[in-house]
Amino acid sequence: MSGYVNLYKDSSTESSIRVRAEWSTTEGGDQLQWAIDGSGAGTTDISGDSGTNYTTFSGLDPDTYYTIEVALIDNNTDIYEDSGTYSTDASEPEPEPDDPPYTPSNLSPSDGYETSDTTPTFSADVSDPDGDDCSLVVETSPYSDFGAGVDVWQSSYVSSGSRAYVTASLSEGVWYWRAYTTSGDPSLDSSYTSTRDLEIRVRPNNWSWSSNVSSGEDFNISASEWNNFTDRIDEFRQYKGLADGTYSEAHVDGDFYAYQFNQAVNEISDMNPPTSPPSTKVGVSDVSNPKDADDILASDLNQLKDSLNSID
DSSP states (O other): OOEEEEEEEEEEOSSOEEEEEEEEESSOOOEEEEEETTEEEEEEEOOSSEEEEEEEEOSOOTTOEEEEEEEEEETTEEEEEEEEEEEOOOOOOOOOOOOOOOOOEEEESOTTEEESOSSOEEEEEEOOTTOOOBEEEEEEESSTTOOSOOEEEEOOOBOTTEEEEEEOOOOSEEEEEEEEEESSOGGGOOOOOOOEEEEEOOOOOOOOOSSOOOTTSOOOOOHHHHHHHHHHHHHHHHHTTOOOOOOOOOOTTSOOOHHHHHHHHHHHHTTOOSSOOOOOOOOGGGSSSGGGSOOOOHHHHHHHHHHHHTOO
16 A cells, blocks of 8 residues: 545634645545544545645634544545644734724813904814824804704814814804814714804994095085994994994984984994094084084094094
């Protein structure tokens, strides 16, 4: 008799071992018979004088040794056999669960911030316990419960422990905002910050009289233009966070009184304009002799306009 069967480990995983049997015989052979830890594990039909055959044992435990046997069988007779002890691969450790980033801190702007800038910049310190890069996400809404009208603004990613900045585009009015930190996995975003609010007040346009008001020349300001002017004063007062002023409406074909002029002066003065408004006027009803009443001059109206327009 002349021949052999040699068993080798070919490969393995956590749950399987693949082996190969190299064999040769001059007596003939019908099968390779396999066993693992003493239990039969099937056969492989063979033919010829030599060959290489593979088989895989599956469903095994990780990081465990198994004794595998192979026998060359001819006419149900064991001619040659070999065995080996081989192990499956160790289990890969479960990855440590990622931790969510920290809630943003040191937020800016402050709660109740007021600005005329419709593109305010939000910033905060962002960090992640795993050292992942972070991004600041800001949500804005005109409603404090964020039930509608929510816009989302996200910064670029920065290193953990850095400050992140994001610019929003908002219209005039009161806006509520809150923020959170993300490291890229929405399922691991940080908790929200508390809700803050900011108010955007856009400066009104400068006022100009519809016709030229020049010293030494006749000028005419209609009742509607004067009423529009007092409306513009109130727009500036709203811009400065003040309540509307008190005015007596001018009427077509009606008299215009010094106290109406003085109302405008006083409401502008209340805003502390860089350019002072003109002095208040003494009206006919304030003096016994009408000649002692003050005239309202072109320079007074222009100073009134310039004072209003000087407000930042």
